[in-house]
Amino acid sequence: MLNKKHIAYVTPTYQLSKIFFQEIIKVIPVQLIQSANKTDLIITLKTGGSLSFLTGERLDSFRGRKxxxxxxxxxxxxxxxxxxxxxxxxxxxxxYAGDALFISTPRGKNYFYSLYLKGLDESNTEWESFHYSTYDNPYISKSEIESAKASLPDSAYQQEYLAIANANSNSVVASHFIEANTITTLSKKKPVVYGIDIAKYHDYTCITGLDSDGAMCYFERFQRDNEYTKQRIKALPSSILKVIDSTHGSVGDGIFESLQSEGVPNILGFEFTSATKPKLITELILDIEKGNLKFNEITANELSIFEYSYTSTGYIKYGNAPGGFDDCVIALALANRYKKQIPINFLAGFSFG
Structure with missing residues (x-):
């Protein structure tokens, strides 16, 4: 910009471009600025150089520009x-025979990853690639990174902090962990807890039972009406804890309240919020990575497309990939959370429901 060059800075969203525009304005000496258009997000310097912020949401805006x-x-x-x-x-x-700089945290082995590979090819003189992990950042303490490592799924840590591209985009569980913990035959031991995810609209109701070792010993998945769902839950052993997704205003909430009013014993509601869901899923992933859980192939398939992303405020959120389902994952997560609490609660004399 100081040398009369015209620069374009592209971000995934318009909101992020606005933030960067405001930050850049703060560091450019006022006497150098010719104009700063807050609507079009263009900064022009008195030297003749310019900086245009563009959004990945409107990439056709490049056409006709230099x-x-x-x-x-x-x-x-x-x-x-x-x-x-x-x-x-x-x-x-x-x-202008110009150049381009692609910067990113990896997101699986997509087109950005293919461009990165171009720079690793010594015969390709047009591209150059660089790789840095968060450990290379002098402004972030090593203790903060280690803290994140202890609390994040391995696949998320590798991609977000080590900049290692996962095979499956934002998959929260690496494929080798899924394969290592998939079983073809359910455990013959008795269940100690059931996790139940209630169908919302077009997805499934899933009931997953875990034994004391964390192995799946019961599995049921169906698309039926609410009354059928209630009867299937009531048919489960009355002495065993049943944890139901009872998020406020959801179908599960209504079924949970109905079962409570009918006096069904040992049922517990779990409400999903922006705070409780990440903790529940992170706990599930860490237990899978430690080998503490065993599950069937249907659940394994859902785990392979269960993804994480970041909210606009920087928090991780979890969910199924477009076109997929997550009912098996949620049922497993609920059963896993409360399997570890059962010995303490029951020995202490607590009764659920």
Whole structure:
């Protein structure tokens, strides 16, 4: 910009571009700024150089423009980045024989990862690749990273902190952990707890029973009406704890309250919130990685497409990939959480329900 160059800075969302625009304005000396358009997010310097913030949500805005350099931040998280690069971004660098910088946390082995591989190919002189982990960041303490390592799923830690691309995008459980803990035959031991995820709209109700070793010993999955669901829950052994997704306002909430009113013993409601769900799922993932759980192939398949992402405030959220289901994962997570609490609660004389 100081040397009269025109720069484009691309972020995945318009909101992030606004934040970066405001931060950059703070560090540029006022006497150098010719104009700062807060609507179009363009900063023009008196030297003639400019900085245009563009969003991955509108990559067609590159058409007809010319830049010396394009910086694409969190490139792995911009949808259809391949088409945008080949058809919109790359052409706008032609007039000035410009360059591009792709920066990102990896998100599986997608197009950003394929560009990274170009730079590792010594015969390709147009590309150069760099790899840094969070350990290389002098502004983040090593203790903070170690704390994250202890609390995050291994796949999330490797991708977010070590910058190692997972095979399956944002999968929360690495495939080798899923394979190592999948069983083809259910345990013959008696269940000590049931986790129950109630169908919302088009998904399934799932009932998962775990034995004292954490192995799945009971599994039922169906799409039926609420009355049928209630009868299946009531048919479970009355002496064994049954944990039900009873999130406020959900179908499960109504079924849970109905079972309570009918005096069904040993039932416990679990309400999912932005605070409780991440903790529950993280606990599940860590126990899978430690080999503390065994589950059937249907659950394994759901785990393979169960993903994490970040909210606008920086918190991790979990859910199934588009087109998939997570009822088996949730039922397993509920059973896992309370399996470990049963000996303490029952020895202390607590009664659930």
């Amino acid at each position: 830049f010396h350099t394009v910086i694409i931040d969190e490139a792995a998280y911009i949808s259809d980045i391949e088409s945008a690069w080949l058809n919109s971004i790359r052409p706008c660098l032609t007039d």
